Amino acid sequence: MAEAVLEARGLTRRFGALAANEDVSLAIAPGECHAVIGPNGAGKSTLVAMLAGEQRPDAGSVLLAGEDVTALGAARRARRGIARSFQVTQLCRDLSVRENVMLAVQAAEGRHWGFFRPAHSDAALTVTADASLAAAGLDARASSPAALLSHGEQRQLELAIALSQAPRVLLLDEPAAGLGAAETAALASRLAALKGRLAMLLVEHDMDTVFALADRITVLAGGRVIATGRPGEIRADRAVREAYLGDVVDA
Amino acid sequence: MRERLAAAIGLCLLVAAPFVLEAMDEAFLLSVLTRMLAYALAAAALDLVLGYGGMVSFGHGAFLGTGAYVAGVLLHHRSDGSALVAWPVRIGGTAEALIAWPAAALVSGLLAAAIGAISLRTRGVHFIMITLAFAQMVFFLVLALPQYGGTDGLMVPGRNVLAGASLEGDAPLYWVALALLVAFLAFGRSTMAARFGLALRGARMNERRALALGVPVYRLRLAAFTLSGAVAGLAGAVLANQSSFVSPDLLSWQRSGELMVMVILGGQGTLFGPVLGAIALLAAEEELAAITEHWMLILGPALLLVVLFFRGGLWPLIAGKRGDG
Numbered sequence: 001m002a003e004a005v006l007e008a009r010g011l012t013r014r015f016g017a018l019a020a021n022e023d024v025s026l027a028i029a030p031g032e033c034h035a036v037i038g039p040n041g042a043g044k045s046t047l048v049a050m051l052a053g054e055q056r057p058d059a060g061s062v063l064l065a066g067e068d069v070t071a072l073g074a075a076r077r078a079r080r081g082i083a084r085s086f087q088v089t090q091l092c093r094d095l096s097v098r099e100n101v102m103l104a105v106q107a108a109e110g111r112h113w114g115f116f117r118p119a120h121s122d123a124a125l126t127v128t129a130d131a132s133l134a135a136a137g138l139d140a141r142a143s144s145p146a147a148l149l150s151h152g153e154q155r156q157l158e159l160a161i162a163l164s165q166a167p168r169v170l171l172l173d174e175p176a177a178g179l180g181a182a183e184t185a186a187l188a189s190r191l192a193a194l195k196g197r198l199a200m201l202l203v204e205h206d207m208d209t210v211f212a213l214a215d216r217i218t219v220l221a222g223g224r225v226i227a228t229g230r231p232g233e234i235r236a237d238r239a240v241r242e243a244y245l246g247d248v249v250d251a
Numbered sequence: 252m253r254e255r256l257a258a259a260i261g262l263c264l265l266v267a268a269p270f271v272l273e274a275m276d277e278a279f280l281l282s283v284l285t286r287m288l289a290y291a292l293a294a295a296a297l298d299l300v301l302g303y304g305g306m307v308s309f310g311h312g313a314f315l316g317t318g319a320y321v322a323g324v325l326l327h328h329r330s331d332g333s334a335l336v337a338w339p340v341r342i343g344g345t346a347e348a349l350i351a352w353p354a355a356a357l358v359s360g361l362l363a364a365a366i367g368a369i370s371l372r373t374r375g376v377h378f379i380m381i382t383l384a385f386a387q388m389v390f391f392l393v394l395a396l397p398q399y400g401g402t403d404g405l406m407v408p409g410r411n412v413l414a415g416a417s418l419e420g421d422a423p424l425y426w427v428a429l430a431l432l433v434a435f436l437a438f439g440r441s442t443m444a445a446r447f448g449l450a451l452r453g454a455r456m457n458e459r460r461a462l463a464l465g466v467p468v469y470r471l472r473l474a475a476f477t478l479s480g481a482v483a484g485l486a487g488a489v490l491a492n493q494s495s496f497v498s499p500d501l502l503s504w505q506r507s508g509e510l511m512v513m514v515i516l517g518g519q520g521t522l523f524g525p526v527l528g529a530i531a532l533l534a535a536e537e538e539l540a541a542i543t544e545h546w547m548l549i550l551g552p553a554l555l556l557v558v559l560f561f562r563g564g565l566w567p568l569i570a571g572k573r574g575d576g
Contacts, residue, residue, distance in 0.1 A: 052463065054459075054462075054463075073462070074462040074463055075461075075462045075463075075464075075465050075466060075467060075468065076465070077465075078462070078463055078464055078465030079465040083463070083464075084463055086459075086460075086463075090457055090459050090460040090463070091457060091460060092452070092453045092456040092457045092460060092461075093456055093457070094452075094456055094575070095449075095452065095453060095456060099449060099453075100453075102449065103449055103450060103453045103461075103464060103466070104464050106446055106449065106450065107450075107461075107464035107465045107466050108464075108465070110465070111446065112446055112447060112450045112466065112467065112471060113446070113447060114445045114446030114447055115438075115441070115442045115445050115446075115447050116441050116442070116445055117445055117446075118441070118444045118445060119444060119445055119446050119448070119449045120444070122446065125446075161460075161464070165464060165465070
């Protein structure tokens with residue numbers, strides 16, 4: 001296998017007596033869509049937070065393209081190419097849809113120290129932002145404040161922002177949360193189009209989406225990795241069926 | 252559009268004021284207006300931090316007062332010929348505004364950078380309290396300087412000269428204060444619409460998102476805080492000239508609170524609003540103080556009503572558009 005774009009090695013994170021993550025290791029290969037599934041409370045969001053740099057692991061390390069980034073905070077990791085979407089949408093609500101994306105483009109460029117030229121007439125920001133909004137199908141809403149978008153549109157914007165960072169790896173924390181069936185299908189086809197070009201970590205509850213998109217799946221339960229493998233292997237894995245997939249069928 | 256028109260009308264009024272006051276034989280009021288402009292400059296500077304940046308600084312009086320003391324102390328040494336620093340190189344006082352005012356801005360800016368570097372590691376109420384605590388430290392430090400008057404304050408002998416030209420009399424200082432205010436408003440507005448402002452505002456609205464994008468939130472905030480402190484210091488230098496007197500009162504927490512009231516009363520995140528807020532608050536103080544010595548009893552509830560019923564402050568009522576705060 002080629003060198004992993006993003007790798008977790010023995011990540012452990014404890015909250016008091018509770019081990020949210022215990023010795024979690026996984027590697028995302030270039031262009032791979034690597035899904036992480038598991039029941040509620042399995043530690044999926046904690047894992048994403050540690051990969052993104054929002055939380056520090058108690059033990060273990062995070063490697064970005066072979067380089068140890070464990071000591072770096074979220075902003076520094078973002079500048080090195082880790083982008084993420086949030087389980088609960090995180091937008092600059094009073095900025096327009098376009099400005100939200102412009103800020104992401106600006107952050108990807110790493111040039112924040114402009115004091116005179118209006119950002120709106122800065123082609124380096126607007127051209128990329130507008131293209132990204134068109135790709136997300138949000139161009140008609142470009143000038144409305146982000147807060148006024150519907151939930152589905154906000155989820156689309158969240159993805160458009162992360163893609164505008166021109167990341168090396170994209171962490172998606174339940175991108176389909178709260179979406180209807182049609183919206184989920186549209187999201188899945190957008191993500192499918194990214195496969196092969198962008199390394200992705202996909203945390204998702206919707207099993208149809210996961211099995212349609214994932215090249216490999218890691219299953220978490222109780223903070224531990226109980227299985228890693230191709231979708232077919234995971235489907236056949238007995239421990240997984242007991243820990244997780246069985247629950248879904250019963251529900 | 253309407254906001255631009257409102258700002259243009261405001262500028263016209265301020266430009267016409269000296270002539271109108273002279274025609275009305277009330278030219279002495281020009282000095283009061285100069286004081287308002289100096290506070291307006293400090294309040295607009297605070298708005299950069301409080302409105303656009305979302306950092307509730309309760310210590311801006313320290314920057315205002317420090318700027319005033321720098322200008323005052325330089326004039327003091329110039330007048331009695333003594334040295335500000337005797338060793339290793341002798342630095343005397345100066346009356347030249349082109350030296351003294353940038354010095355005031357520089358010292359206040361450095362102070363703001365130092366205070367900001369520590370305070371900006373905290374959030375919310377902690378930030379308010381730590382900026383207040385630092386400002387109180389500066390306040391007591393100045394009280395402990397007997398050579399500059401201590402609690403009594405320092406009489407400022409004469410005024411600065413600007414590139415050799417005298418600023419004596421009410422009109423020259425008024426025009427300089429107005430020019431500084433207009434220049435800062437133009438700069439501040441353009442900066443908040445530029446990349447720097449986009450990132451600063453974005454970080455206020457959603458810090459988590461900004462960090463996930465890789466925005467260097469801490470550095471941007473520190474830059475805004477430093478700039479704001481420097482401009483407040485410049486406003487202090489104008490104030491020292493206007494009143495020919497600097498006192499520790501300028502550094503007090505009451506002054507910091509007053510600046511916050513000006514920003515919130517006028518409308519945060521607008522830059523123009525705090526100017527209106529400064530003029531309105533100081534005018535109300537003057538007028539009410541002339542009526543009764545218990546003017547606080549009237550002003551307090553009045554401010555409360557404005558904040559309760561016009562949540563965006565006074566400026567959005569005129570401009571028809573809410574601020575960015």
